[in-house]
Amino acid sequence: MANKDELIGAARNPWWQAAAAVAAVALVAAVALGGFKPAKSKTKPLPQYAAGKRVQTGAMAVTPLRAWVARYRPGGRIEPDQLYLVLQADVENRTARSFNSFGYLLEDLILVNAKREPVKADTPLSADDHSPLGDLHPRLKQRVDLVWKLPPGYVYAPSQTFGLFARDYKAKAYLNDEGAWLQGAPAAKLQLAVQDLRDRALAP
């Protein structure tokens, strides 16, 4: 370790003095130009889609149609102390094989809550007869109702954000070279008006 005399000697060295002056000027310039401010995010803002716009994310194509809050599940009975948020959308399987609706659909089409966290739907239902949704078949556009059971402290918001993740085919997804459709980054934001059906005493 350097002793005091060595440090004094170094401080008197004109080369070290010049280096310190350059460092000081660089520091002042960096501060003046905003170099210590938080950097802006380089990520591009997610594309935002409204009702009726088709979004394709690799494994699926989704067209959000409408959303509502009610005291009953689609086709169900009134539950006075319970609220449900429903997103109705047309969903098309773009892969080459039927897949279960509890897989990619629930994992990729999510509700974005007030804390900006993804929340998966509880149940996918068939929109026409309200039966539990089975498989989604290739190139068939299926109208689905995604249902979220809302927590007791839910505050009605006239607009709601939903999110859609990308899902692409990777030829060698695993160590054994097996291919798979893997979830990717968030791909789209769906902004929908939420219809307020809380005052309906009877489920339609």
Next chain:
Amino acid sequence: MSAPSPAAASRPRLPRWRWRDALWIVLALVAVVALRKGESSYEERDAPLLQTAPAARAVGRNFAVEVGRLKVAQAYLLKGDFSHPEDRTLRSPGVWLSVLAKVEALQRPGYLTAQIRTRDGLVYVASNPNRPKLPGLNLSERALAPGLAESGAWFFELPPDKLEGAHLQLYWGNALPVGGDSLVDVDLGLDKAAARKLVADAKPVLDLRM
């Protein structure tokens, strides 16, 4: 002539550059790249054995199937159940194709899975036992036991333009067959005319209340 100095004698000599060795190395690298490029994919290595079979009697590992009539409908009218007593119409975004069949397990009990493979390689798995909910008729996920043949139908949802050239494929179990297992492929004989006739004869609502 002077004798070599001891220092020069002890200095390690570099190996001689031989073009032949370099050529062997290049050839080995080319072989490694070529073999890697030509390597079969995981899906090819793990693919099941595709066995073509006649519709009259298609036999695979642990099962035998006799494929019967085909019928297309736009929707099914179904009887209500306990939770929804009223009759209901089950629609599809495409059409419903029903394939009548008699199925039998040969050695062990279990399940048989059916799927439709279209001309362009799309695979439509048979609809689950709740769609349509027809216990005793829907063969999907029906438990089979050796010696007890079961009759019924598989129901498929698919776009009407995918009917032409469709094949029925069958495999034992619920999971996709792995390498070496049998995937039995039955040509349903749906040429252009037959597919067109099926669609033309399709009822808007086929009554399946039993």
